[in-house]
Amino acid sequence: MSDEARITPYRDGPLLVRGPFVLADQDGNEIEVRNRTIALCRCGRSRRKPFCDGMHKAVGWRAASAAQDPDGPLREA
Amino acid sequence: MAGGYAPHMPSAPTPRGPLSELVLGALHHAPGSALPAVALDHVGDPLADDDLHLALYCCYELHYRGFDGVDEAWEWDPGLLALRARMEAVFEQGLRDALAGWTPPPADATTMDLALRTIIDADDAPSLSRHLETRGTLQQLHEFLVHRSAYQLKEADPHSFAIPRLSGPPKAALVEVQADEYGGGDPARVHAKLFADTLRAVGLDDTYGAYLDRLPGVTLATVNLMSLFGLHRRRRGMIVGHLALFEMTSSIPNRRYATGLRRLGFRTKAATEFFDEHVTADAVHENVASVDLAGGLVRGEPALVDDVLFGARALVELEGRWARHLLAAWERGASSLRAPLGLRVAA
Numbered sequence: 469m470s471d472e473a474r475i476t477p478y479r480d481g482p483l484l485v486r487g488p489f490v491l492a493d494q495d496g497n498e499i500e501v502r503n504r505t506i507a508l509c510r511c512g513r514s515r516r517k518p519f520c521d522g523m524h525k526a527v528g529w530r531a532a533s534a535a536q537d538p539d540g541p542l543r544e545a
Numbered sequence: 546m547a548g549g550y551a552p553h554m555p556s557a558p559t560p561r562g563p564l565s566e567l568v569l570g571a572l573h574h575a576p577g578s579a580l581p582a583v584a585l586d587h588v589g590d591p592l593a594d595d596d597l598h599l600a601l602y603c604c605y606e607l608h609y610r611g612f613d614g615v616d617e618a619w620e621w622d623p624g625l626l627a628l629r630a631r632m633e634a635v636f637e638q639g640l641r642d643a644l645a646g647w648t649p650p651p652a653d654a655t656t657m658d659l660a661l662r663t664i665i666d667a668d669d670a671p672s673l674s675r676h677l678e679t680r681g682t683l684q685q686l687h688e689f690l691v692h693r694s695a696y697q698l699k700e701a702d703p704h705s706f707a708i709p710r711l712s713g714p715p716k717a718a719l720v721e722v723q724a725d726e727y728g729g730g731d732p733a734r735v736h737a738k739l740f741a742d743t744l745r746a747v748g749l750d751d752t753y754g755a756y757l758d759r760l761p762g763v764t765l766a767t768v769n770l771m772s773l774f775g776l777h778r779r780r781r782g783m784i785v786g787h788l789a790l791f792e793m794t795s796s797i798p799n800r801r802y803a804t805g806l807r808r809l810g811f812r813t814k815a816a817t818e819f820f821d822e823h824v825t826a827d828a829v830h831e832n833v834a835s836v837d838l839a840g841g842l843v844r845g846e847p848a849l850v851d852d853v854l855f856g857a858r859a860l861v862e863l864e865g866r867w868a869r870h871l872l873a874a875w876e877r878g879a880s881s882l883r884a885p886l887g888l889r890v891a892a
Contacts, residue, residue: 519828
């Protein structure tokens with residue numbers, strides 16, 4: 469395992485976080501993490517935020533994995 | 546399951562026809578015993594035949610836990626393996642025939658996740674999870690869990706056979722998924738253990754193999770599919786595709802099953818944790834399995850593209866047949882098992 473966290477946006481899906489990290493709310497309270505790799509909600513529709521629960525599929529949410537081009541189309545393929 | 550997690554050896558099941566009679570009869574003798582010749586032309590639906598799939602299931606079980614009182618050397622007995630190969634050929638031909646009209650979507654390493662999604666989008670099977678979420682009865686929930694026990698009490702094991710057949714990034718991806726399945730080092734969090742907790746919490750038997758005699762061929766076929774793919778190195782693409790699609794279609798149904806459990810009054814953590822855990826764990830796994838594992842495999846071995854997609858499509862086919870069987874039985878007011886829970890299975 470690398471000594472730094474690695475965050476990967478997956479196409480049309482969540483942000484996966486691997487490596488050493490701490491997940492805490494804005495008051496500093498740690499949020500329990502059970503598994504070494506976690507998926508953070510990116511579409512806003514999860515009912516288990518900040519974690520992904522797969523709802524992006526039900527709503528057909530779309531986003532590329534690579535960084536979005538600010539001059540590109542509003543919705544990327 | 547208390548104490549030191551000593552593996553429970555299931556009892557051998559009751560035969561259902563000439564094939565399972567031959568296999569189960571042989572297992573009572575010493576390995577190396579010559580098997581009598583047997584024809585396979587009595588087999589009905591190769592994707593659901595009770596006798597074929599129980600016989601295959603028993604051959605495969607020798608590679609997992611074995612059976613109480615059966616010599617462990619049967620696992621590699623050449624005579625039994627030869628019979629197993631003939632049964633596997635019937636099963637695989639049945640899959641090929643069922644998917645004869647299907648063309649794999651175009652895919653490469655960078656589009657594998659999209660190709661797998663088109664297979665899911667084309668699935669028109671009725672939703673078992675939606676039924677159990679909103680209106681399934683307690684008896685139907687029990688039956689669903691009994692069907693699933695054939696796989697969930699050895700959850701992840703068939704896919705683990707693929708680990709030594711992979712290398713580099715797809716191997717790391719598979720192990721990343723499997724590590725979660727096996728509890729990340731905590732035996733209490735092993736997914737098969739969480740499923741056993743659910744069975745007990747709803748009043749069912751969590752003993753490995755306890756319900757084997759009740760499970761119809763259409764259910765055993767869904768587990769045999771994984772063993773067929775997992776035990777043969779040459780089918781490594783298929784087991785990878787199977788796992789990817791399994792993970793991609795897991796988090797939303799598992800949330801529905803958890804809701805169904807709570808609706809029927811099972812609100813303890815022991816009852817629901819298996820399903821709750823799968824909602825968030827599989828939201829991770831679906832990405833790892835489709836992009837890093839399946840995509841990663843075909844990056845290194847492009848010739849396996851169609852195998853990966855076939856494994857995924859075969860899963861959809863058998864899960865769909867299984868779901869239709871359950872819902873059709875319930876629609877008739879009948880049990881979806883070979884004998885309803887509470888009644889003895891007729892030999």
